[in-house]
Amino acid sequence: MNGQLDVLNCGYGHLQIKFDKGNEDDADKARRVIKDMLKRGYCLFVEIDGEFHKVKAFDPERDEYILKDPADIEVPNEQANPAAEGTTPATTAEAPTDAQPIRRVGRPRGPSKRLSMRTHRATAIGPTAGG
């Protein structure tokens, strides 16, 4: 399946970028556009089976939308070391022992979800001006 990027815009209507195999010009254009849009406060949503998921970041090296907080990606060792989770001063009064379960707070963090720009459809919406 070929990916597509729709950018809602004024002027000539919404911009459509379709990714065809072997056409690197469109891919380069899309990378620039996506990076610029995220910098300017645009909201990007990727469509998966009819549902829309908000894009948190973009990886231009791998041409992938990142659907979770980038901080989850940068510390993959947290999953291998569960004792390190939830051990902030606000959550624990003393160091956990083998008999005491570690109290976890907040939304559970899992592996970041990445989707290829070239095979998924995304829609970009500009920052709101009110109404």
Place this chain on the structure above:
Amino acid sequence: MPVSNLPLILEKRYPYQKLQGFTLGGNKEQDLGDDVKIRNSWYSWERNAIVYVVEDGGKIFHVTVPEAGGKKLGLWFNTMQAAEAWTVEMELRALGKLKEMIRSHLYNAYFHTGTFIEMSKKTGITYVFRRLRPTIALTSRMRLGLGEEWRDDTRILTILCLHPLGYYGGSWGGVMCPTDDVIAHLTLMRGDEAYFWRKANHHPSYSAEGGL
């Protein structure tokens, strides 16, 4: 067509230039001076108007500004003016995209009436998406207070107005074509409903800006 209490401001190249600056019924607004202060204001359901309590040089009086009639007609005509920023081609392209996003019977309803309805899977709130009007948020369950039982009753929660990039003041039109604004509302509702509510302006149902 001129409206009450609103001067008709036309773009210089717009037709019907003989109506430029004309106000139906004359200008009945008081000339507010520098010492004028608005002490309070509220909406009157009985009068369908905003009531202002004004203090001017120690004298206190009230002014009533209707929410219907001229004010709504003013929004209509301002919106018509905003249509100069759009082209048929951009609207057709937006319609093509919307057709892929919603079911055929909903697209049929939108094409003919400018309106379609979708319920949020996350919150259960029903949204009425409209072309060139703010989106209405409805709930189908309500209760009169804590401890009361929930009952099935439809009521308007709020009316959400949001234009990406820009809009034309005093109108319902944004800088994007009307269906692109609808697509933006629909996408935000599906993708990040909390953000949609947070960023949109909330108009009460009685206000002219709400478009009801």
